[in-house]
Amino acid sequence: MKKIEHIGIAVKNIEDSNLLFKKLFGKAHYKIEDVVSEGVKTSFFKSGPNKIELLEATREDSPIAKFIEKKGEGIHHIAFAVDNIRKEIKRLKKEGFTVLNESPKKGADNKLVAFLHPKTTNGVLIELCQEIDDK
Ligand code: ZN
Numbered sequence: 404m405k406k407i408e409h410i411g412i413a414v415k416n417i418e419d420s421n422l423l424f425k426k427l428f429g430k431a432h433y434k435i436e437d438v439v440s441e442g443v444k445t446s447f448f449k450s451g452p453n454k455i456e457l458l459e460a461t462r463e464d465s466p467i468a469k470f471i472e473k474k475g476e477g478i479h480h481i482a483f484a485v486d487n488i489r490k491e492i493k494r495l496k497k498e499g500f501t502v503l504n505e506s507p508k509k510g511a512d513n514k515l516v517a518f519l520h521p522k523t524t525n526g527v528l529i530e531l532c533q534e535i536d537d538k
Contacts, residue, residue: 404483404484404485404491404531405483405484405485405486406483406484407453407481407482407483407484408454408482408483408484408514408530408532409447409453409454409455409456409482409512410453410454410455410456410478410480410481410482411456411457411458411478411479411480411481411482411530412455412456412457412458412476412477412478412479413458413459413467413470413471413474413476413477413478413479414457414458414459414476415459415471415476416459417435417444417445417446417457417458417459420446420457420459421446421457424448424455424457425448428448428449428450430448430449431448432446432447432448432457433447433448433449434446434447434512435447436511436512437461438510438511439461440508440509441465441466441467441510442460442461442462442464442465442466442467442468443458443459443460443461443465443466443467443511444458444459444461445457445458445459445511445512447511447512456482456511456512458479467479479528480518480527480528480529480530481527481528481529481530482516482529482530482531482532483529483530483531483532484532484533484534485531485532485533486533487533488507488515488516488517488531488532488533489506489507491517491531492504492505492506492507492517492531495519495531499523500519500520500523500524501519501520501522501523502517502518502519502520503517503518503519503520504516504517504518507531507533509535510530510532512532513534513535514532514533514534514535515532515533515535516530516531516532516533517530517531518530518531519531
């Protein structure tokens with residue numbers, strides 16, 4: 404794993420939270436994206452070298468809807484950048500982590516992503532993400 408790529412925050416209303424985080428960072432989000440397969444709408448903010456992803460559920464059965472129902476709004480996941488996500492999935496499985504995605508899927512922000520189950524990572528949902536090479 405290379406570095407923290409972004410931190411994901413579950414919110415109830417992304418329009419309200421976009422305004423809130425705009426005040427916090429002093430600049431607006433640079434991207435909004437619907438990830439239909441996950442039932443989420445996301446927006447991304449930059450603060451220096453760091454990125455924050457806000458996530459709002461667009462369906463009742465969305466993982467974000469379930470998360471907010473159980474825990475309320477707040478930090479949902481920490482994403483780490485990796486060079487080779489398939490290799491990393493293999494390595495982490497061997498180390499005993501529960502990987503939620505056998506093969507990586509297309510996430511927001513032009514990334515391949517996979518998640519580790521929080522029960523094997525001290526309650527923290529970990530996202531692995533690899534930049535998709537379009538070239
Ligand atoms: Zn994320």
